[in-house]
Amino acid sequence: MSWRQISPKVRTRFAPSPTGYLHVGGARTALYNYLYAKKNGGEFILRIEDTDEARSTEESLKMVIQDLVWLNLLWDEGPDAGTLKDQGPVGPYRQSQRLSLYKDVADKLLAEGKAYYCFLTDEEIEAQRQAAMAAGRPPHVNSPYADWSLEQARAKIAEGGKAVVRYKTKHLKKDYVIQDLIRGEVKFPSDMVGDFVLLRTGGMPVYNFCCVVDDHLMRITHVLRAEEHLSNTLRQLMIYEAMNWPVPEFGHVSLVLDEDRQKLSKRKGAVSCNQFREEGYLAEAVENFIALLGWSHPEGKEIMSMKDMEEAFSTDRLNAAGAVFDRVKLKWVNAMHLRALPEAELWAMVQPFLAKAGVQTPADPAWRERSLKVFKTSMELLADAVPLYSLLDDGKFTVLPEAEEALGWETSKAVVGAWRDLIAAHGREDFTEEEFLKIQDEVKNRSGAKGKNLFMPVRVAVIGKPHGTELKILVPLMSQQSLLRRADQVLARWN
């Protein structure tokens, strides 16, 4: 192993396997790599690890890419987000298209006697495992083929023998050490692993092998990845050593855990990025939140834009302990981002949610901005706009059961009646706040009701329920016609 400089420029990568949607743990890894590259004026590469033929799908690839695009974690090299065509000087960027590269390396290792063809069957391996476990030994394979000559093995293959290529580890008796960016010095005894597979029976490489070949060929300088890969690092170090390749810097990021402190797994579901998008989270808020799961801003900043994070990111503030994914705090972070957004921008994001729910709104941009200014303090998610705007949609006006009490008060009929008359007498189609307050005052005079006896019935006549946004804010967003229709509908109860 050497510490030759790999690249004058920082080069990081995110290397998902397209076997499902992008989950938040993966998104965080991508984010950290992205931030590290940006912070250091480097390049961020997207590589697709699709060597698991059984589970990788084109569909998943598209989903992962879509999620990365949503998060705005755009890569400098890798499959183009639109065409999926490779973009960059060290492609292909999909492992399934790099097979000959892996084969060349494997052949070299084979020729040098550092790897060998192994003909052990699944059954034989399983039997070995059981025996080893029972005897309290680590469940490593012990292949009788390790000592075969290449000629011997090739002959057996020629006869139809099915073989994997395994890396020879038995003779390696020493500790392998990395200086982990997050954990400091980590030592792995070489006997921690047995002879591991490089190439599968079909010639398809295995993760630990192609990862090394690719990181080397793609000149990756810094690898930030999940802690679950920490023990894989040993195998990878062995390959780097065998090939005499420089080793990149590693940083093993803590795991994202669910509420039971278990690994948040994509197989357990319920944590995909697209799901958060659909629920009305903002990409920047999700990134802000997941960044904080294992990293902190030097000044303790909690609400950050991507720019803030790009400027402040460093690996020395990365945390080694696992972090629980707290949805409640995510919501809060989202609410903060949402409020910080200019209304026009927010509207563009809210609109699809309203459209999907069939909520009608006036087309006037000024009205939209005005309404959002009012509503956004009571929104945590984009989807929260739906019940809010439904209040203003005449087609959705109904008197809720919770309004019954307020309508039952003895002055309520007089209140709503006076309200209706004053609205009808108003000379214009819309109302200012002052006009509303004047009307409200007059309702008080005519009905004799005051306090909640006054406000609640009026509110019911406006939005169908006794609680909610201040009327002096709501009414200026509504039309005379709409208010009249609603008041009449409530009044009809007494007839």
Place this chain on the structure above:
RNA sequence: GUCCCCUUCGUCUAGAGGCCUAGGACAUUACCCUUUCACGGUAAAUACGGGGGUUCGAAUCCCCCAGGGGACGCCA
């Protein structure tokens, strides 16, 4: 079972020997603002896993234990 990693309020964290009677944020509770609901403001409560060292002094350094997590695959 073996090896590796981790361990500060319920949760995310600050903390790199004295600034710590441990700070911030979310959540919680109370109060204030508000003739509703939110928003906002103020305050309270809650943590260094346990045991040994080292040191004048330890959340911070070392060791042991316990607990949690991860890996041990022709998954990544």
